[in-house]
Amino acid sequence: MRKTIEIMDTTLRDGEQTSGVSFTYLEKLTLAKLLLLELNVDRIEIASARVSEGEFKAVKNITSWATVHGLIDRIEVLTFVDNGISINWMKQAGAKVQNLLTKGSLNHLKFQLKQTPKEHFKNIANTIDKAENNGVSTNIYLEDWSNGMQSSEDYVFEYLDFLATQPIKRVLLPDTLGILTPEKTALYLNKILNRYPNIHFDFHGHNDYDLSVANALEAVKSGINGLHLTVNGMGERAGNAPLASVVAVINDFIPGTNININENVLHQVSKLVATFTGFRIPENKPVVGDNVFTQTAGIHADGDHKKNLYFNELLPERFGRKRKYALGKTSGRANIQKNLQHLGLTLSNDELKKVTSRIIELGDKKEKVTAEDLPFIISDVLGNNIPDKVKIQSYVLTHSKGLNPTTSISIQIGGKNFEENASGDGQYDAFWNALHKIYAKQKLNLPKLIDYAVRIPPGSNSDALCETTITWKSKKNEFKTRGLDSDQTVSAIKATEKMLNIL
Numbered sequence: 001m002r003k004t005i006e007i008m009d010t011t012l013r014d015g016e017q018t019s020g021v022s023f024t025y026l027e028k029l030t031l032a033k034l035l036l037l038e039l040n041v042d043r044i045e046i047a048s049a050r051v052s053e054g055e056f057k058a059v060k061n062i063t064s065w066a067t068v069h070g071l072i073d074r075i076e077v078l079t080f081v082d083n084g085i086s087i088n089w090m091k092q093a094g095a096k097v098q099n100l101l102t103k104g105s106l107n108h109l110k111f112q113l114k115q116t117p118k119e120h121f122k123n124i125a126n127t128i129d130k131a132e133n134n135g136v137s138t139n140i141y142l143e144d145w146s147n148g149m150q151s152s153e154d155y156v157f158e159y160l161d162f163l164a165t166q167p168i169k170r171v172l173l174p175d176t177l178g179i180l181t182p183e184k185t186a187l188y189l190n191k192i193l194n195r196y197p198n199i200h201f202d203f204h205g206h207n208d209y210d211l212s213v214a215n216a217l218e219a220v221k222s223g224i225n226g227l228h229l230t231v232n233g234m235g236e237r238a239g240n241a242p243l244a245s246v247v248a249v250i251n252d253f254i255p256g257t258n259i260n261i262n263e264n265v266l267h268q269v270s271k272l273v274a275t276f277t278g279f280r281i282p283e284n285k286p287v288v289g290d291n292v293f294t295q296t297a298g299i300h301a302d303g304d305h306k307k308n309l310y311f312n313e314l315l316p317e318r319f320g321r322k323r324k325y326a327l328g329k330t331s332g333r334a335n336i337q338k339n340l341q342h343l344g345l346t347l348s349n350d351e352l353k354k355v356t357s358r359i360i361e362l363g364d365k366k367e368k369v370t371a372e373d374l375p376f377i378i379s380d381v382l383g384n385n386i387p388d389k390v391k392i393q394s395y396v397l398t399h400s401k402g403l404n405p406t407t408s409i410s411i412q413i414g415g416k417n418f419e420e421n422a423s424g425d426g427q428y429d430a431f432w433n434a435l436h437k438i439y440a441k442q443k444l445n446l447p448k449l450i451d452y453a454v455r456i457p458p459g460s461n462s463d464a465l466c467e468t469t470i471t472w473k474s475k476k477n478e479f480k481t482r483g484l485d486s487d488q489t490v491s492a493i494k495a496t497e498k499m500l501n502i503l
Contacts, residue, residue, distance in 0.1 A: 002258040006226035010045040015234030021277045025058035032062045039265045048078040049086040063094035084130045104142025106152035139170040146175040149188040170200045178208030182218040189222040202226035205241040212241035231273040244287035264320040390500040397427045407431040427489045447474040468492040
């Protein structure tokens with residue numbers, strides 16, 4: 001029989017300990033619904049008891065929704081050994097499962113709580129009893145468990161012997177300070193799982209040495225029952241074990257193991273968490289990064305064209321994504337041909353050679369080249385094979401204190417000139433409003449602007465050119481255009497002109 005590993009997502013609790021991150025109650029509710037209904041995570045840890053009024057409101061909203069939909073047993077809250085205060089807080093918030101934070105190492109017990117094991121166990125038993133009497137089930141966190149195994153193993157086993165007598169559902173084993181290696185993870189877990197075969201154990205990894213995915217892999221191989229993960233690896237210090245990477249590793253490298261996660265939703269959830277938190281996903285982050293399904297070297301694109309020689313099991317379609325072929329100084333003809341196919345363009349061998357040379361030249365200058373740039377590069381290199389149907393002939397940008405910025409523009413569409421003016425919240429907004437007027441009168445549609453990013457190009461100084469990248473969404477697809485100029489608004493206008501010609 002295939003063993004199913006429970007996945008507990010703690011983005012909304014432990015992930016919120018990322019420096020500078022705080023979810024609103026509506027963001028927590030939105031993510032809770034997405035994690036449980038779309039991603040199909042088994043359980044979610046959503047908050048710490050007693051933290052704030054906002055946290056209470058968030059928990060109450062989530063538990064109310066979860067109760068209606070029969071999901072309340074999959075909602076968990078971190079609680080404390082505090083003579084029942086956390087239990088009362090949970091009861092008022094409508095939560096039914098507590099993850100009780102206790103001491104998993106003798107050092108934490110002696111120097112933080114200043115208690116003996118006997119005293120600590122007695123207080124824990126009283127807390128579990130109060131929970132039972134209030135209809136709350138209990139999971140137990142052994143805080144600093146990995147250090148406990150390293151420096152006070154006898155205490156850990158004394159504690160687990162005690163927990164084996166208690167009415168609890170799960171024991172949660174955190175590598176609180178991220179000190180474990182895969183070898184130590186396997187060693188410690190094998191000792192515990194062999195000694196307590198009837199207890200459900202979860203492993204909770206941190207990423208201080210960038211070993212959290214490897215440690216999670218070893219935990220599953222050792223026989224662990226559940227894993228704690230966060231979207232994008234959010235969490236304190238270097239973060240927690242990242243959900244997407246661990247899911248992919250288990251599915252591909254541990255036969256006979258099952259997890260209930262819907263892989264094709266991972267990227268969607270990742271992007272939403274990045275939006276809510278303001279922490280952008282690194283472009284090279286496995287599974288969810290922008291570049292991880294992008295081939296850059298020409299030899300790789302050539303190999304993909306000849307029997308998918310550079311494919312592995314991480315096919316982008318698994319995650320609702322598509323393979324891309326980057327353009328730059330290492331690109332060969334194969335990369336360019338792949339992008340031309342996507343654009344529906346065909347070049348002769350001589351034309352392709354000229355375009356390849358220009359792309360390599362731009363790459364040497366650290367210029368980024370995208371598929372959307374190809375028509376313009378081709379037009380520049382080969383003449384007017386692809387005509388500029390839309391030209392922004394002229395514009396006047398004004399900005400005065402106490403007055404809304406205004407813009408007057410002159411634009412040529414298919415050889416005809418049009419002029420319009422408008423005001424807006426900023427100079428580019430005024431330009432965009434004037435452009436809208438022109439296109440509306442011609443009964444032409446413009447795409448939606450969904451992202452607008454400004455930066456200094458890589459390798460430049462603060463007094464260098466400004467690069468504006470705009471992401472557009474049309475009825476057919478989503479695409480990006482870029483403009484480069486010493487003036488931010490002008491660079492955005494150049495990016496917009498590219499968009500108009502792509503349309």
